Amino acid sequence: MMLPSLQAFALPFPDISPEIFSISLGGFEFALRWYAMAYLVGILLGWALLRDAIARARLWPAETAPLTRAQLEELLTWLILGIVVGGRLGFVLFYQPAYYLTHPLEILRIWQGGMAFHGGFLGVVIATAIFCRRHGIPMLSMADGLALAAPLGLMLGRIANFINGELWGRPTDAPWGVIFPGAAAQDCAGPVGIVDGLCARHPSQLYEAALEGLVLALILILAAYRMGALKRPGLTLGLFVGGYGVARFIVEFFRLADQQFITTDNPYGHVLRITETIGLTMGQLLSLPMVLIGAGFVLYALTRPAK
Numbered sequence: 332m333m334l335p336s337l338q339a340f341a342l343p344f345p346d347i348s349p350e351i352f353s354i355s356l357g358g359f360e361f362a363l364r365w366y367a368m369a370y371l372v373g374i375l376l377g378w379a380l381l382r383d384a385i386a387r388a389r390l391w392p393a394e395t396a397p398l399t400r401a402q403l404e405e406l407l408t409w410l411i412l413g414i415v416v417g418g419r420l421g422f423v424l425f426y427q428p429a430y431y432l433t434h435p436l437e438i439l440r441i442w443q444g445g446m447a448f449h450g451g452f453l454g455v456v457i458a459t460a461i462f463c464r465r466h467g468i469p470m471l472s473m474a475d476g477l478a479l480a481a482p483l484g485l486m487l488g489r490i491a492n493f494i495n496g497e498l499w500g501r502p503t504d505a506p507w508g509v510i511f512p513g514a515a516a517q518d519c520a521g522p523v524g525i526v527d528g529l530c531a532r533h534p535s536q537l538y539e540a541a542l543e544g545l546v547l548a549l550i551l552i553l554a555a556y557r558m559g560a561l562k563r564p565g566l567t568l569g570l571f572v573g574g575y576g577v578a579r580f581i582v583e584f585f586r587l588a589d590q591q592f593i594t595t596d597n598p599y600g601h602v603l604r605i606t607e608t609i610g611l612t613m614g615q616l617l618s619l620p621m622v623l624i625g626a627g628f629v630l631y632a633l634t635r636p637a638k
Contacts, residue, residue: 340506341531349495369491370414373484378407380552381480390561397472406462410477413458414451421450425613426589448485448579471564478571479551479561485575486544493536500533500585501599509534515590520598535586542578550574566632573625576618583614 353362382403385396398406423431423438425447431438459477463470492498499511502524508531511517519530551567551574554560560567587593588600592613601610611619 341508341510341526341529342534344496344509344511345494347494364491365494366488366491369487370484373487374407374411374414376483376487377477377480378403380483381476384476384479384555384561390555390559392469392472392562392564397469397476398466402466402468406459409458409462410455413454413456415446415454417454417457418446418448418451421447421453425450425617427591448575469564471568472561475555475561475564475567478568479555481571482544482548482551486540486548489536489540489544493534493540498536499587500535500538501587502530503533503585504531505533507534508532532587533585535582538582538585539578542582543575547571547574547578563632563635565628569625569628569630569632571625572621573629576621576625579618580615580622583612583618586612586614588612588614 347365349366350362350364351368382400384390385398385400385403388394388396391397419438455477456474459473460470462468463473496511496513496516499509499516502508502519502521504523508524508526510526510529510531516532517530519525524531551560551570554570555567560570590600592600592602596607597604599608599610600612602613602616604610
């Protein structure tokens with residue numbers, strides 16, 4: 332007796348609106364979207380976790396937290412600006428520079444989507460560096476605290492990407508493949524992933540939410556609260572940067588590359604091509620330096636005695 336093919340199975344996309352609610356005022360439509368809510372809740376959860384960590388002086392070098400609660404409140408504003416400005420400019424420069432060069436006013440339309448993690452990360456680094464310099468705060472310990480708080484926000488952001496039906500993965504025959512809505516998502520461009528005439532794809536947003544978010548958050552919390560990682564400045568930062576780089580590199584094997592890199596002779600969207608089917612995507616290319624930098628911070632921290 333022949334067993335049924337796994338190809339016959341796929342999951343329908345959940346019927347969830349990208350907007351939580353919307354209101355009309357004076358002819359203008361204002362909507363609260365899941366993506367914006369993910370940013371807000373993620374920042375608040377990160378702030379709550381960092382607030383708890385600085386209240387536990389025993390976790391830090393010399394049993395002294397790097398900043399006060401009042402300074403943490405001020406830092407929150409700096410971080411929001413760094414995330415939004417850096418994330419938007421990163422998307423513009425890394426992914427669609429030619430388009431935005433001819434449409435510069437659309438750079439400001441962040442409500443239309445288009446944020447890059449690597450750009451947001453650089454924005455946070457710059458904002459934190461300026462803040463620490465102004466207040467005389469140890470930079471590495473401050474960076475450790477922010478690294479501890481970051482994965483929860485990443486997890487919520489990726490879940491919001493899934494709800495929005497964006498950044499989906501490559502076509503798949505796996506039984507957990509999802510049939511995403513929209514003509515672009517339904518263009519399998521091949522026999523792989525076709526189920527009853529529809530295109531099933533990897534829910535790569537959820538893979539990222541699990542690896543970059545939940546798993547990385549648990550590792551960092553365990554390292555900080557149970558293994559004394561915060562007592563070694565740079566260790567938690569290195570674990571986060573390197574861990575994110577590894578997670579993103581892995582997920583890129585399942586995530587569909589950005590459309591501008593995909594051509595008929597380059598269906599995987601490789602930016603650095605080794606063969607016709609082997610290469611690196613833009614996400615992987617940007618993640619490799621993060622792995623190396625993260626490993627460098629870990630080695631630096633471990634070669635110095637815990638304080």
